[in-house]
Amino acid sequence: MHWQSALRRFLIPSLLLLALVKLYPLGLSVYLSFFDYYLPEPERRAFIGFGNYGALLSEGRFWASFANTLIIAAAALALEFAVGLAVALGLYRLPVGAARVLTVLIFLPNIVTPVVAGLFLRWMFASQWGLIAMTFALLGLPSVDWLGNPVWAKVTIALADSWQQIPFVVLVLYAGLQALDRDTIEAAVIDGASGWKLLWYVILPALRPVILFVLTIRIMDLFRLFDAIYVLTGGGPGTATETLTFYTYRLAFQFLEIGKGSALGVLTMLVITASIGGLILLLYRRERGAF
Amino acid sequence: MIGVAGERRSRRWALLGLLSAFTLVMLVPVLWGFLTSIKTPVDAFAMPPKLVFTPTFEFHYRLWFKEGFGKSLLDSAVISLAVVGISVPIGTMAAYALSRVRTRATRGILVGLLVMRMLPNMLLAIPYFVMAKDLNLYDTYAAIILVLVATNQPFTIWLMRSFFLEVPTELDEAARIDGANEWQIFLRVALPVVRPGLVVTALFSLLLAYNEFLLALVLTGTNVKPLPVAIASYGAEDLSYWSISAAGAIGIMLPIVLFMTLTQRHMVRGLTSGAVK
Numbered sequence: 001m002h003w004q005s006a007l008r009r010f011l012i013p014s015l016l017l018l019a020l021v022k023l024y025p026l027g028l029s030v031y032l033s034f035f036d037y038y039l040p041e042p043e044r045r046a047f048i049g050f051g052n053y054g055a056l057l058s059e060g061r062f063w064a065s066f067a068n069t070l071i072i073a074a075a076a077l078a079l080e081f082a083v084g085l086a087v088a089l090g091l092y093r094l095p096v097g098a099a100r101v102l103t104v105l106i107f108l109p110n111i112v113t114p115v116v117a118g119l120f121l122r123w124m125f126a127s128q129w130g131l132i133a134m135t136f137a138l139l140g141l142p143s144v145d146w147l148g149n150p151v152w153a154k155v156t157i158a159l160a161d162s163w164q165q166i167p168f169v170v171l172v173l174y175a176g177l178q179a180l181d182r183d184t185i186e187a188a189v190i191d192g193a194s195g196w197k198l199l200w201y202v203i204l205p206a207l208r209p210v211i212l213f214v215l216t217i218r219i220m221d222l223f224r225l226f227d228a229i230y231v232l233t234g235g236g237p238g239t240a241t242e243t244l245t246f247y248t249y250r251l252a253f254q255f256l257e258i259g260k261g262s263a264l265g266v267l268t269m270l271v272i273t274a275s276i277g278g279l280i281l282l283l284y285r286r287e288r289g290a291f
Numbered sequence: 292m293i294g295v296a297g298e299r300r301s302r303r304w305a306l307l308g309l310l311s312a313f314t315l316v317m318l319v320p321v322l323w324g325f326l327t328s329i330k331t332p333v334d335a336f337a338m339p340p341k342l343v344f345t346p347t348f349e350f351h352y353r354l355w356f357k358e359g360f361g362k363s364l365l366d367s368a369v370i371s372l373a374v375v376g377i378s379v380p381i382g383t384m385a386a387y388a389l390s391r392v393r394t395r396a397t398r399g400i401l402v403g404l405l406v407m408r409m410l411p412n413m414l415l416a417i418p419y420f421v422m423a424k425d426l427n428l429y430d431t432y433a434a435i436i437l438v439l440v441a442t443n444q445p446f447t448i449w450l451m452r453s454f455f456l457e458v459p460t461e462l463d464e465a466a467r468i469d470g471a472n473e474w475q476i477f478l479r480v481a482l483p484v485v486r487p488g489l490v491v492t493a494l495f496s497l498l499l500a501y502n503e504f505l506l507a508l509v510l511t512g513t514n515v516k517p518l519p520v521a522i523a524s525y526g527a528e529d530l531s532y533w534s535i536s537a538a539g540a541i542g543i544m545l546p547i548v549l550f551m552t553l554t555q556r557h558m559v560r561g562l563t564s565g566a567v568k
Contacts (some may be wrong), residue, residue, distance in 0.1 A: 003473055004391075004392050006393055006472065006473040006474075007387070007388040007392050007473050008388060008392065009337065010385060010387055010473075010477070011384075011385045011388050011389070012383040013381040013384065014381045014382055014384065014385035014399070014444055014448065015385070015387075017381065017440065017441055017444065018404075018407065018441055018444055019438075020441075021437055021438060021441035022410070022441050022444075023416050023441075024416075025418035025419055025422065026410065026414070026415065028418040028421070028422070029414055029415065029417055029418045032418065032421070045427040057532075060468070070445075073333050087310065087313060090306055090309065090310050091310065093303070093306060093309065094303070094306065094307060098307060100463075102310055102311065102314050104551070104555050105314045106313075106314050106317055107323070107551070108317070108318065108321065108548070108551065109317055109320070110319075111498060111547050111550070111551055112321070112547060113501070113502045113504075113518070113543050113544065113547065114502060114504060114519075114524065115504045115519040115522060115523050116519070116540045116543050116544055117320075118521065119324070119536060119537075119540045120320040120321060120324045120540060121320055122538070123324055123327055123533070124318070124319075124320050125321065125325055127334075129336055129533075131319070131340065133324050134338060134339065134340050136338075137338070138339050148378055163317070163320065166317070167317070182514065187328035209305050220408075220409055222338070222548060223411060224388070224401075224412060224413060226413065226504070226505050227504045227505065227519075230504075230523065231523060243428065245411060245413045248413045248417075249413060249416075249505075250413075251418070252417045252420070253416075253420070258417060259420065262414075262417050262418075265411065265413055265414035265415075265417060266414065267412060267417065268411055268414065269382070269410065269414055273409070273410065276409070282528055
């Protein structure tokens with residue numbers, strides 16, 4: 001087993017870097033979360049135990065940002081998955097050549113720099129001068145304040161994330177469909193399954209690992225959604241699109257409350273872990289054929 | 292029978308039409324951004340929207356040569372290339388070891404890497420900021436490069452490991468019998484086989500570093516100012532800046548379009564590593 005110990009040395013640079021730049025900072029942020037630490041006055045720094053956590057859990061703004069996160073994430077996730085699945089199934093029924101051309105084009109929004117994507121969408125959603133507002137005006141439709149109305153601003157953020165991420169969902173589900181065993185599907189068709197039944201009892205269960213993968217990645221990323229909010233609404237109007245992540249940013253980098261910001265970051269991490277754990281339980285609980 | 296076939300064919304055309312329409316809708320924001328970048332403000336705010344106008348590239352020129360975006364492009368290039376230059380070699384070495392040694396510890400490391408991929412950047416941004424200030428690394432290349440290399444490690448290791456797993460271990464053993472040491476086997480036997488995978492990994496790492504906003508926003512800003520930070524700080528509210536920031540948006544996007552044409556065949560592998568096997 002001499003060669004194995006030689007190989008272990010291959011791990012050293014990477015693991016050393018991860019320990020210094022991931023694990024140590026993670027520990028530091030948990031540590032800082034127990035302090036009252038206002039950045040401009042470091043000499044006032046004091047250990048307060050769970051004080052920051054207590055303060056957060058008892059303030060309305062924390063719960064509002066929690067609710068905003070869930071609303072935006074749930075809306076975006078539902079839209080991305082529904083449209084992504086529909087488009088992937090459509091592509092699956094097209095000849096491979098046509099499907100490939102469309103996939104490449106559909107994929108463009110996903111690799112655009114997120115900040116730039118936010119700008120592109122601002123020129124779509126801006127009130128009065130945005131393309132959507134102009135189109136609505138031309139068609140005589142009532143004008144909608146996409147970025148300035150507390151409800152519509154959430155919708156806009158969910159739409160903005162969907163614009164970038166539907167392509168990802170399409171691509172992964174389409175790849176999953178292509179990897180499916182065609183014989184299984186044909187056998188089911190011969191047995192008389194069609195349409196929704198085929199989808200529900202044959203295709204979706206076979207895709208379960210891929211669906212789990214895509215939903216896990218989307219949930220993780222939706223909880224840390226930041227760039228689009230920064231560019232499109234800045235968390236506003238007021239705090240209408242202030243998510244947990246965005247509130248953390250404001251606490252730490254605008255209000256300079258390093259300790260409280262760290263505590264919120266730790267809470268966010270716990271929420272993400274719980275959601276993904278829940279998703280795995282949900283998808284793997286019913287091990288019968290159907291979903 | 293002919294009737295059925297004809298109906299099928301027309302349904303297929305309808306499907307193609309529908310999906311093409313969807314694709315077009317997805318591309319509208321980019322097309323609109325491009326049009327905005329080559330319109331004068333007068334044309335950009337014409338009502339109804341002007342589709343016929345005299346294009347101008349004045350804003351593209353001003354942006355890159357007069358407004359300091361050239362420096363930001365340089366910053367972005369330095370950071371992205373350094374990240375790839377460090378992250379891919381050390382990640383590939385680790386991936387090779389993790390693909391060849393199979394113990395409990397190996398599995399532990401792989402799961403640990405996934406958990407790290409899950410950590411929200413915002414949680415780590417706070418200690419990064421504090422550490423960068425303490426170490427006098429704030430607003431330097433070093434800070435943002437180190438942070439992005441670490442952020443990129445889990446992805447690089449998992450993806451490269453999936454490529455190494457496809458290299459038969461018989462190749463290693465044959466070389467070992469010939470007296471090659473582990474380093475030689477890695478460099479001369481395994482690495483050449485996974486070269487296509489290496490290219491994909493490098494391009495995706497480049498994209499990650501080039502697109503990163505939050506960590507760059509927190510760790511840089513004056514001396515160093517990568518493109519996403521530069522464009523986000525750019526007179527967003529002021530209507531007269533629309534044309535010029537549209538030019539920036541399109542300019543930032545162009546290298547990515549190039550990237551996409553290069554990797555289009557391998558895209559799926561990079562994005563779904565772990566999902567479809």
